[in-house]
Amino acid sequence: MKETASFCKSYLLWFFSLSAILYAYSVGFYNGNNSCSGAEAIVNEVVTKAVKADPSIAAALLRMVYHDCFVRGCDASILLDPSLSNPEPEKNALINLSIRGYEVIDTAKAALERLCPGIVSCADIIALAARDAVGLSGGMAFDMPTGRLDGMISSVQDVSDNLPGTTLSAKEMTQQFAQHGLTQDEMVTLAGAHTIGQAHCDQFTNRLYNFPGSPTGIDPTFHPTYAQHLKSICAVETDSDILVPLDPLSPNVFDNNYFMNGVLGMVLFSSDISLFYDVQTQAMSHLNAQHEELWETKFAKALVHLASLQLIEPGEPGEIRTNCRSRNHEL
Template sequence: MKGCDASVIISSNATNKAENDHADNLSLAGDGFDTVIKAKAAVDAVPSCRNKVSCADVLAMATRDVISLAGGPSYAVELGRLDGLVSTAASVGGKLPQPNFNVNQLTSLFASNGLSQTDMIALSAAHTLGFSHCTRFANRIYDFGGRSGAVDPSLNRTYVTQLQAMCPRNVDADVAINMDPVTPRTFDNQYFRNLQLGMGLFTSDQVLHDDARSRPTVEQLGRQLRRFQQCLRRRHYPPRPCWC
């Protein structure tokens, strides 16, 4: 799992379970990968362009376009990534934040990739788009802490009722829930406002506001959309060159 070589697009086969079949990648949309593969095929159909553009670069550009089309900032994409040829589910463990992580665990994981706590908070707002599955947060809305009928006290009670309606006990694991219940298709700073209302879907979301060390950044980014976008641009856009 190298992160920038599109290895997550590679499918499993009879002898290998690939990254995209690891439980941590359950919410990655297969039709999104199909779009990248079709775009790559269209480029390769032009003889002079064949094998000149990688799936990894197409994925990076598609990400930029989705963000821009959803109302977020646009940015230049530095190209030159090489596609990976190896993808194993075993390589995923310990590389991605878990839904039950606290601030210490989140900060440590991002620090191992050269990112600060402020970087981590800003990047967590990727949850302004996308979805998760009920099984990833069911422990917060049913029998929290092993107590029958208990719910996570950090959750907004109205939000709990909504989540329980969409995710009844023993619901099919494939049921998808928007990460941002307010503006799920808009790239904005509503994510941070949701946290202030107790509407972070994961524990790892809500702790960003509940922990006194990260709360000031959450509140600042929740107040100022421009500040949020500037934070992203200054720290991560355009992306660092990625030679896999």
Template structure:
């Protein structure tokens, strides 16, 4: 009898933990919408394919939105919210202002999904699937996207300003920002490979072309001929919004040429080139990926799943937004 009472007490003590875990929802998994919205992935793929066919650059823009969402308060669709009431949009932050794009594509996907299965699929999950489809359309790896995220009820302008790695951050600062999100140095180097597609603005790398001391000489870790070429369209003042491809070899193809560029000191951003100049372990990874495209694809896919699992809202937390740009009420 005594043993039975002890067992009963243990079960009662554990009950609140069981119920609390259930209310917060379980882990994400790829089959989450198989019954509630079976055509989801087909709809997303169709709209993304149309957008990328119209403008190849859009693949990189949509992939970047997922990064900039997850690094703030977790993968919760917060980056999509417009300013309204007490909400100050993350679109105003330094990493997003004048550069984050693709919101209209997400709007189009959401409208099509709402028509097919109303109030079922989160904007956060749409961002995650869109990032994968954009990668595949550009020639990159495919991965199963774990699903089941819900949408945030607010945004964080300060989080967007301080948590997203910046082009001029030191290696240690960037690695720390990754580690704070549960990501490691392999994730950092593999996910940086997303810069194999897309563009950067002159204002993001000008400091590498014109030394801050005023002597006008380019950064010593930037190939001199490449720097001279960049300076023709990125002057010392003006032209802030002029766009440059991040990977000059294959700008619209998702491949490992990004890493080959870094080894030739032709990484566009400081945050790219420091992967080979400031840390031995990251340099080793850059060399591995430059030699082995298959390994890069494998690690990139694994790191995207890992990143997509940063602090998701599940169960009863958050909501399923009807329109991605605003909360439901």
């Protein structure tokens, strides 16, 4: 028994030491000695096909990296399916039920496993897919560091306290982002991701019907013509089936229209419009509306920061999953 325990301890020390050598988070990590120099190209090819088939998937992939990294860090815990040993993973949380794009990650992972099995983590695929989603939608190209490990834990109980909803104030969102080490300016900058994507009517009809203190029932910060347009689409306050583009002008183009729309009162969520009225975030939001290239540069930097939250360090429990939906040797 002692010999077996000694062997296991020695093996673990060797394994974690090897992990420390192999997994050094950096740009171009899979190039050179890591035996998968085509990794980023494969992810890009898969995401390109997906976005061409359905432009809205770009926004879904951006949302995925945010929902993954804000809960236990960027460890692909959002991807784990329910299992006998873990019947309630993160993806079962109510706020995560609308997450899309899992099949894009699966396709990229399968292609990578054929090329270089056991090398590319699912967490890196999520991050690279989010970066490519920006570029393929017309946004700025930028580098995304790689070398993440996949996590071993995924629990629905970790989700609610870490993912801010769409009804928070600018102050509350600032506090939420600060808990994850992101600045207020990064929070405002990343909110611009809502320049692409869609929302269900019931996510914003609280601003169209029976808004507190409004004689018309409409949030007075809404552009009146836009509000009437939305009411013609979302005729029932509780309708959850109809989808509305977040940006009515260029819904699939990654540009700074989110901020220009916000100045005019043409954003959907309470959390969005609050950025244009709060004294601490108003100037930042207006600056992003006026200077698109500046915002895109800041967005790339902020997304890289977001995608580096709480990475699993060598020596901590982590792995390279063979299947992104289950841990290796899952029960």
